[in-house]
Amino acid sequence: MLKYHTIVVTPFQQNCSIVWCDATLDAAVIDPGGELPRILAKVKELGVRLKAIWLTHAHIDHAGAAGELAQTHALPIIGPHPQDQFLIDSLPAQSMAYGFPLAQSFTPSRWLDDGDAVQIGNETLNVYHTPGHTPGHVIFHSSAASLAFVGDVLFAGSIGRTDFPRGDHQQLIDSIITKLWPLGGATRFVPGHGPESTFARERASNPFVGGT
Template structure:
Protein backbone atom coordinates (compact mmCIF):
# COMPACT_ATOMS: atom_id res chain seq x y z
CA UNK A 1 0.00 0.00 0.00
CA UNK A 2 1.03 3.60 -0.59
CA UNK A 3 1.52 5.79 2.46
CA UNK A 4 2.35 9.47 2.78
CA UNK A 5 3.32 12.07 5.34
CA UNK A 6 2.96 15.80 4.77
CA UNK A 7 5.78 17.94 6.16
CA UNK A 8 5.30 21.74 5.96
CA UNK A 9 8.58 23.40 4.98
CA UNK A 10 9.97 26.92 4.50
CA UNK A 11 8.52 30.18 5.77
CA UNK A 12 5.76 29.67 3.19
CA UNK A 13 4.64 26.49 5.04
CA UNK A 14 4.65 24.51 1.81
CA UNK A 15 3.38 20.95 2.12
CA UNK A 16 6.25 18.73 1.07
CA UNK A 17 5.16 15.08 1.11
CA UNK A 18 7.03 11.87 1.72
CA UNK A 19 5.33 9.05 -0.20
CA UNK A 20 6.37 5.44 0.16
CA UNK A 21 5.57 1.83 -0.62
CA UNK A 22 4.99 -0.03 2.63
CA UNK A 23 6.23 -3.37 1.28
CA UNK A 24 9.64 -2.03 0.19
CA UNK A 25 10.03 1.23 2.17
CA UNK A 26 11.16 2.87 -1.07
CA UNK A 27 10.16 6.53 -0.96
CA UNK A 28 9.94 9.72 -2.97
CA UNK A 29 9.68 13.27 -1.70
CA UNK A 30 7.25 15.57 -3.47
CA UNK A 31 8.22 19.26 -3.63
CA UNK A 32 11.20 19.55 -1.25
CA UNK A 33 11.18 23.33 -1.20
CA UNK A 34 13.54 23.63 1.74
CA UNK A 35 14.21 22.53 5.32
CA UNK A 36 16.03 19.47 3.99
CA UNK A 37 17.31 18.33 7.43
CA UNK A 38 13.71 18.12 8.62
CA UNK A 39 12.66 16.05 5.60
CA UNK A 40 15.65 13.74 5.96
CA UNK A 41 14.99 13.31 9.68
CA UNK A 42 11.38 12.31 9.02
CA UNK A 43 12.48 9.84 6.35
CA UNK A 44 15.01 8.34 8.77
CA UNK A 45 12.43 8.13 11.55
CA UNK A 46 10.17 6.13 9.24
CA UNK A 47 13.14 4.01 8.04
CA UNK A 48 12.51 5.02 4.43
CA UNK A 49 14.92 4.85 1.50
CA UNK A 50 14.56 8.13 -0.37
CA UNK A 51 15.02 7.18 -4.03
CA UNK A 52 13.39 9.98 -6.04
CA UNK A 53 12.38 13.64 -5.99
CA UNK A 54 9.06 14.48 -7.68
CA UNK A 55 8.15 18.07 -8.51
CA UNK A 56 4.69 19.48 -9.21
CA UNK A 57 6.14 22.80 -10.40
CA UNK A 58 9.23 24.95 -10.06
CA UNK A 59 8.34 27.82 -7.75
CA UNK A 60 10.95 28.36 -5.05
CA UNK A 61 8.89 27.04 -2.13
CA UNK A 62 8.33 23.74 -3.99
CA UNK A 63 11.61 23.21 -5.86
CA UNK A 64 14.14 25.27 -3.91
CA UNK A 65 15.78 22.29 -2.21
CA UNK A 66 15.55 19.84 -5.11
CA UNK A 67 18.96 20.42 -6.65
CA UNK A 68 20.81 20.22 -3.35
CA UNK A 69 18.90 17.13 -2.21
CA UNK A 70 19.48 15.36 -5.52
CA UNK A 71 23.22 15.98 -5.21
CA UNK A 72 23.31 14.96 -1.57
CA UNK A 73 21.48 11.66 -2.07
CA UNK A 74 22.41 10.89 -5.68
CA UNK A 75 18.76 10.52 -6.67
CA UNK A 76 16.85 11.63 -9.78
CA UNK A 77 14.62 14.68 -10.05
CA UNK A 78 11.37 13.73 -11.81
CA UNK A 79 9.14 16.48 -13.15
CA UNK A 80 7.65 18.89 -13.64
CA UNK A 81 6.54 19.39 -17.28
CA UNK A 82 9.20 21.05 -19.48
CA UNK A 83 7.15 24.24 -19.77
CA UNK A 84 8.48 25.11 -16.29
CA UNK A 85 12.15 25.11 -17.34
CA UNK A 86 12.27 28.92 -17.17
CA UNK A 87 11.16 28.78 -13.54
CA UNK A 88 13.90 26.21 -12.79
CA UNK A 89 16.49 28.40 -14.50
CA UNK A 90 15.36 31.29 -12.31
CA UNK A 91 15.56 29.47 -8.96
CA UNK A 92 18.70 31.37 -7.85
CA UNK A 93 16.91 34.67 -8.51
CA UNK A 94 13.72 33.42 -6.86
CA UNK A 95 15.64 32.47 -3.72
CA UNK A 96 17.17 35.95 -3.47
CA UNK A 97 13.84 37.67 -4.15
CA UNK A 98 11.98 35.78 -1.41
CA UNK A 99 14.87 35.64 1.08
CA UNK A 100 15.25 31.86 0.80
CA UNK A 101 18.56 30.03 1.16
CA UNK A 102 20.46 30.04 -2.16
CA UNK A 103 18.82 27.60 -4.57
CA UNK A 104 20.41 25.73 -7.45
CA UNK A 105 19.01 25.54 -10.95
CA UNK A 106 19.06 22.08 -12.53
CA UNK A 107 17.73 20.02 -15.39
CA UNK A 108 15.35 17.28 -14.23
CA UNK A 109 16.47 13.73 -14.82
CA UNK A 110 13.07 13.08 -16.34
CA UNK A 111 10.43 15.52 -17.53
CA UNK A 112 6.77 14.59 -17.14
CA UNK A 113 3.77 14.95 -19.41
CA UNK A 114 0.07 14.25 -19.20
CA UNK A 115 -0.63 10.53 -18.97
CA UNK A 116 2.80 9.54 -17.68
CA UNK A 117 3.26 7.37 -14.60
CA UNK A 118 5.81 7.41 -11.79
CA UNK A 119 6.68 4.42 -9.65
CA UNK A 120 8.10 4.00 -6.19
CA UNK A 121 8.64 0.45 -4.98
CA UNK A 122 5.56 -1.52 -5.98
CA UNK A 123 3.32 1.56 -6.21
CA UNK A 124 2.40 3.52 -9.35
CA UNK A 125 0.98 7.06 -9.49
CA UNK A 126 -0.55 8.74 -12.53
CA UNK A 127 0.59 12.13 -13.81
CA UNK A 128 -1.75 14.81 -15.14
CA UNK A 129 -0.51 18.05 -16.67
CA UNK A 130 -2.46 20.86 -14.99
CA UNK A 131 -1.24 24.23 -16.30
CA UNK A 132 -2.50 27.57 -15.02
CA UNK A 133 -0.58 28.37 -11.84
CA UNK A 134 2.54 27.66 -13.88
CA UNK A 135 2.60 26.36 -17.45
CA UNK A 136 4.44 23.17 -16.49
CA UNK A 137 2.47 22.21 -13.38
CA UNK A 138 1.69 18.52 -12.90
CA UNK A 139 -0.20 16.55 -10.25
CA UNK A 140 0.35 13.03 -8.93
CA UNK A 141 -2.76 10.85 -8.63
CA UNK A 142 -2.81 7.71 -6.48
CA UNK A 143 -6.19 6.11 -7.27
CA UNK A 144 -5.36 3.06 -5.15
CA UNK A 145 -5.74 5.21 -2.02
CA UNK A 146 -7.98 7.94 -3.53
CA UNK A 147 -5.40 10.67 -3.06
CA UNK A 148 -3.95 13.34 -5.35
CA UNK A 149 -0.95 15.59 -4.72
CA UNK A 150 -2.03 18.78 -6.49
CA UNK A 151 0.65 21.35 -5.66
CA UNK A 152 -0.77 24.84 -6.09
CA UNK A 153 -3.61 24.04 -8.52
CA UNK A 154 -6.35 23.79 -5.89
CA UNK A 155 -6.70 24.52 -2.18
CA UNK A 156 -9.37 24.00 0.45
CA UNK A 157 -11.68 26.90 -0.36
CA UNK A 158 -9.44 28.51 -2.98
CA UNK A 159 -7.44 28.00 -6.18
CA UNK A 160 -3.89 28.73 -7.29
CA UNK A 161 -2.71 32.21 -8.16
CA UNK A 162 -2.29 33.00 -11.83
CA UNK A 163 -0.64 36.43 -11.62
CA UNK A 164 2.88 35.02 -12.03
CA UNK A 165 4.73 34.98 -15.38
CA UNK A 166 2.95 32.63 -17.81
CA UNK A 167 0.14 31.99 -15.36
CA UNK A 168 -3.30 31.66 -16.98
CA UNK A 169 -6.59 31.74 -15.10
CA UNK A 170 -8.65 29.95 -17.75
CA UNK A 171 -6.03 27.22 -18.06
CA UNK A 172 -6.21 26.74 -14.30
CA UNK A 173 -10.00 26.41 -14.29
CA UNK A 174 -9.84 24.00 -17.23
CA UNK A 175 -7.21 21.93 -15.42
CA UNK A 176 -9.40 21.64 -12.33
CA UNK A 177 -12.61 20.84 -14.18
CA UNK A 178 -11.19 18.60 -16.90
CA UNK A 179 -8.31 16.87 -15.09
CA UNK A 180 -9.10 16.87 -11.35
CA UNK A 181 -12.87 16.49 -11.08
CA UNK A 182 -12.94 13.25 -13.14
CA UNK A 183 -10.79 11.63 -10.44
CA UNK A 184 -13.97 11.47 -8.36
CA UNK A 185 -15.65 13.32 -5.52
CA UNK A 186 -14.22 10.91 -2.93
CA UNK A 187 -10.62 11.69 -3.87
CA UNK A 188 -8.81 13.59 -1.14
CA UNK A 189 -6.19 16.05 -2.35
CA UNK A 190 -3.02 17.22 -0.67
CA UNK A 191 -2.47 20.87 -1.64
CA UNK A 192 0.75 22.82 -1.61
CA UNK A 193 -0.45 24.90 1.32
CA UNK A 194 -3.08 24.43 4.00
CA UNK A 195 -5.31 21.49 4.91
CA UNK A 196 -6.45 18.57 2.81
CA UNK A 197 -9.91 18.54 1.26
CA UNK A 198 -11.82 16.41 -1.24
CA UNK A 199 -12.72 17.14 -4.83
CA UNK A 200 -16.38 16.61 -3.95
CA UNK A 201 -16.28 19.19 -1.18
CA UNK A 202 -14.59 21.74 -3.42
CA UNK A 203 -17.01 21.07 -6.29
CA UNK A 204 -19.85 21.91 -3.91
CA UNK A 205 -18.45 24.82 -1.92
CA UNK A 206 -15.28 26.33 -3.41
CA UNK A 207 -16.12 29.97 -4.29
CA UNK A 208 -13.96 29.85 -7.43
CA UNK A 209 -14.90 26.48 -8.94
CA UNK A 210 -17.95 25.38 -6.95
CA UNK A 211 -20.75 24.21 -9.22
CA UNK A 212 -18.42 23.33 -12.08
Protein backbone atom coordinates in the same frame (compact mmCIF):
# COMPACT_ATOMS: atom_id res chain seq x y z
CA MET B 1 -0.14 0.19 -0.03
CA LEU B 2 0.83 3.81 -0.59
CA LYS B 3 1.65 5.74 2.59
CA TYR B 4 2.54 9.39 3.02
CA HIS B 5 3.56 11.98 5.58
CA THR B 6 3.40 15.73 5.00
CA ILE B 7 5.84 18.24 6.49
CA VAL B 8 5.20 21.98 6.36
CA VAL B 9 8.38 23.73 5.22
CA THR B 10 9.69 27.18 4.24
CA PRO B 11 8.37 30.59 5.30
CA PHE B 12 5.58 30.03 2.76
CA GLN B 13 4.25 27.06 4.78
CA GLN B 14 4.49 24.66 1.87
CA ASN B 15 3.33 21.05 2.14
CA CYS B 16 6.24 18.74 1.35
CA SER B 17 5.11 15.11 1.23
CA ILE B 18 7.13 11.95 1.71
CA VAL B 19 5.37 9.08 -0.07
CA TRP B 20 6.35 5.43 0.16
CA CYS B 21 5.40 1.86 -0.62
CA ASP B 22 4.79 0.01 2.63
CA ALA B 23 5.86 -3.30 1.05
CA THR B 24 9.32 -2.14 -0.06
CA LEU B 25 9.82 1.04 2.04
CA ASP B 26 11.04 2.81 -1.09
CA ALA B 27 10.10 6.49 -0.93
CA ALA B 28 9.92 9.70 -2.93
CA VAL B 29 9.74 13.26 -1.68
CA ILE B 30 7.27 15.59 -3.38
CA ASP B 31 8.19 19.28 -3.59
CA PRO B 32 11.18 19.69 -1.24
CA GLY B 33 11.05 23.47 -1.09
CA GLY B 34 13.51 23.83 1.79
CA GLU B 35 14.51 22.84 5.31
CA LEU B 36 16.28 19.70 4.13
CA PRO B 37 17.50 18.69 7.63
CA ARG B 38 13.87 18.41 8.77
CA ILE B 39 12.85 16.45 5.70
CA LEU B 40 15.78 14.05 5.99
CA ALA B 41 15.21 13.60 9.71
CA LYS B 42 11.62 12.59 9.00
CA VAL B 43 12.75 10.17 6.29
CA LYS B 44 15.07 8.55 8.83
CA GLU B 45 12.35 8.48 11.50
CA LEU B 46 9.92 6.80 9.10
CA GLY B 47 12.51 4.17 8.25
CA VAL B 48 12.07 4.55 4.49
CA ARG B 49 14.63 4.68 1.67
CA LEU B 50 14.53 7.86 -0.41
CA LYS B 51 14.72 6.98 -4.11
CA ALA B 52 13.47 10.04 -6.00
CA ILE B 53 12.35 13.65 -5.95
CA TRP B 54 9.01 14.43 -7.61
CA LEU B 55 8.12 18.04 -8.47
CA THR B 56 4.68 19.45 -9.20
CA HIS B 57 6.15 22.76 -10.39
CA ALA B 58 9.23 24.93 -10.06
CA HIS B 59 8.35 27.82 -7.77
CA ILE B 60 10.95 28.39 -5.07
CA ASP B 61 8.84 27.10 -2.16
CA HIS B 62 8.29 23.78 -3.96
CA ALA B 63 11.60 23.22 -5.75
CA GLY B 64 14.11 25.34 -3.84
CA ALA B 65 15.96 22.43 -2.22
CA ALA B 66 15.56 19.91 -5.04
CA GLY B 67 18.93 20.56 -6.63
CA GLU B 68 20.83 20.27 -3.37
CA LEU B 69 18.97 17.13 -2.31
CA ALA B 70 19.55 15.51 -5.69
CA GLN B 71 23.25 16.32 -5.57
CA THR B 72 23.95 15.30 -1.98
CA HIS B 73 21.94 12.06 -2.10
CA ALA B 74 22.35 11.06 -5.76
CA LEU B 75 18.60 11.19 -6.40
CA PRO B 76 16.81 11.69 -9.70
CA ILE B 77 14.56 14.73 -10.05
CA ILE B 78 11.36 13.69 -11.79
CA GLY B 79 9.11 16.43 -13.15
CA PRO B 80 7.64 18.85 -13.64
CA HIS B 81 6.55 19.39 -17.28
CA PRO B 82 9.25 20.99 -19.50
CA GLN B 83 7.31 24.25 -19.76
CA ASP B 84 8.59 25.05 -16.25
CA GLN B 85 12.25 25.05 -17.32
CA PHE B 86 12.28 28.87 -17.26
CA LEU B 87 11.33 28.74 -13.57
CA ILE B 88 14.00 26.14 -12.80
CA ASP B 89 16.55 28.38 -14.49
CA SER B 90 15.36 31.28 -12.32
CA LEU B 91 15.56 29.42 -8.98
CA PRO B 92 18.71 31.29 -7.83
CA ALA B 93 17.00 34.61 -8.58
CA GLN B 94 13.76 33.45 -6.97
CA SER B 95 15.63 32.50 -3.79
CA MET B 96 17.23 35.92 -3.54
CA ALA B 97 13.98 37.72 -4.29
CA TYR B 98 12.09 35.90 -1.53
CA GLY B 99 14.86 35.60 1.06
CA PHE B 100 15.37 31.84 0.70
CA PRO B 101 18.74 30.10 0.96
CA LEU B 102 20.46 30.19 -2.42
CA ALA B 103 18.78 27.58 -4.62
CA GLN B 104 20.41 25.60 -7.39
CA SER B 105 19.05 25.41 -10.90
CA PHE B 106 19.07 21.96 -12.48
CA THR B 107 17.82 19.85 -15.33
CA PRO B 108 15.37 17.15 -14.24
CA SER B 109 16.41 13.56 -14.76
CA ARG B 110 13.01 13.03 -16.34
CA TRP B 111 10.39 15.47 -17.53
CA LEU B 112 6.72 14.58 -17.10
CA ASP B 113 3.72 14.99 -19.39
CA ASP B 114 0.03 14.24 -19.32
CA GLY B 115 -0.57 10.49 -19.25
CA ASP B 116 2.80 9.58 -17.75
CA ALA B 117 3.19 7.58 -14.55
CA VAL B 118 5.70 7.50 -11.72
CA GLN B 119 6.47 4.50 -9.56
CA ILE B 120 7.83 4.02 -6.06
CA GLY B 121 8.24 0.43 -4.94
CA ASN B 122 5.08 -1.40 -5.98
CA GLU B 123 2.98 1.77 -6.14
CA THR B 124 2.16 3.64 -9.35
CA LEU B 125 0.79 7.18 -9.52
CA ASN B 126 -0.59 8.72 -12.69
CA VAL B 127 0.60 12.12 -13.88
CA TYR B 128 -1.64 14.87 -15.23
CA HIS B 129 -0.40 18.10 -16.80
CA THR B 130 -2.36 20.88 -15.08
CA PRO B 131 -1.18 24.28 -16.34
CA GLY B 132 -2.47 27.61 -15.10
CA HIS B 133 -0.59 28.33 -11.88
CA THR B 134 2.57 27.64 -13.88
CA PRO B 135 2.68 26.37 -17.48
CA GLY B 136 4.49 23.18 -16.51
CA HIS B 137 2.52 22.21 -13.40
CA VAL B 138 1.67 18.52 -12.92
CA ILE B 139 -0.21 16.53 -10.29
CA PHE B 140 0.26 12.97 -9.02
CA HIS B 141 -2.74 10.65 -8.50
CA SER B 142 -2.98 7.22 -6.92
CA SER B 143 -6.18 5.56 -8.04
CA ALA B 144 -5.58 2.68 -5.60
CA ALA B 145 -5.43 5.07 -2.65
CA SER B 146 -7.95 7.63 -4.01
CA LEU B 147 -5.31 10.23 -3.24
CA ALA B 148 -3.81 13.12 -5.21
CA PHE B 149 -0.93 15.52 -4.65
CA VAL B 150 -2.02 18.65 -6.49
CA GLY B 151 0.61 21.28 -5.71
CA ASP B 152 -0.79 24.77 -6.17
CA VAL B 153 -3.67 23.95 -8.52
CA LEU B 154 -6.39 23.62 -5.88
CA PHE B 155 -6.66 24.34 -2.15
CA ALA B 156 -9.30 23.83 0.50
CA GLY B 157 -11.55 26.79 -0.25
CA SER B 158 -9.33 28.39 -2.87
CA ILE B 159 -7.32 27.91 -6.07
CA GLY B 160 -3.79 28.66 -7.18
CA ARG B 161 -2.62 32.16 -7.99
CA THR B 162 -2.23 33.03 -11.65
CA ASP B 163 -0.54 36.43 -11.35
CA PHE B 164 2.97 34.95 -11.57
CA PRO B 165 4.92 34.86 -14.86
CA ARG B 166 3.08 32.78 -17.49
CA GLY B 167 0.15 32.08 -15.19
CA ASP B 168 -3.28 31.83 -16.81
CA HIS B 169 -6.53 31.92 -14.84
CA GLN B 170 -8.77 30.28 -17.44
CA GLN B 171 -6.18 27.58 -18.02
CA LEU B 172 -6.14 26.85 -14.28
CA ILE B 173 -9.94 26.58 -14.12
CA ASP B 174 -9.87 24.26 -17.14
CA SER B 175 -7.21 22.10 -15.47
CA ILE B 176 -9.37 21.70 -12.37
CA ILE B 177 -12.54 20.90 -14.31
CA THR B 178 -11.04 18.60 -16.94
CA LYS B 179 -8.21 16.91 -15.01
CA LEU B 180 -9.11 16.91 -11.29
CA TRP B 181 -12.88 16.47 -11.18
CA PRO B 182 -12.87 13.32 -13.37
CA LEU B 183 -10.66 11.61 -10.77
CA GLY B 184 -13.75 11.31 -8.57
CA GLY B 185 -15.34 13.23 -5.73
CA ALA B 186 -14.11 10.80 -3.09
CA THR B 187 -10.49 11.55 -4.00
CA ARG B 188 -8.64 13.13 -1.09
CA PHE B 189 -5.97 15.64 -2.05
CA VAL B 190 -2.89 17.15 -0.47
CA PRO B 191 -2.54 20.75 -1.69
CA GLY B 192 0.66 22.74 -1.85
CA HIS B 193 -0.44 24.79 1.16
CA GLY B 194 -3.03 24.36 3.89
CA PRO B 195 -5.27 21.48 4.93
CA GLU B 196 -6.32 18.47 2.89
CA SER B 197 -9.76 18.24 1.33
CA THR B 198 -11.69 16.16 -1.20
CA PHE B 199 -12.68 16.99 -4.74
CA ALA B 200 -16.36 16.53 -3.83
CA ARG B 201 -16.10 19.08 -1.02
CA GLU B 202 -14.38 21.63 -3.23
CA ARG B 203 -16.71 21.04 -6.14
CA ALA B 204 -19.65 21.71 -3.83
CA SER B 205 -18.36 24.66 -1.81
CA ASN B 206 -15.16 26.20 -3.19
CA PRO B 207 -16.11 29.79 -4.14
CA PHE B 208 -13.81 29.75 -7.18
CA VAL B 209 -14.85 26.44 -8.76
CA GLY B 210 -17.88 25.30 -6.76
CA GLY B 211 -20.66 24.05 -9.00
CA THR B 212 -18.40 23.46 -12.01
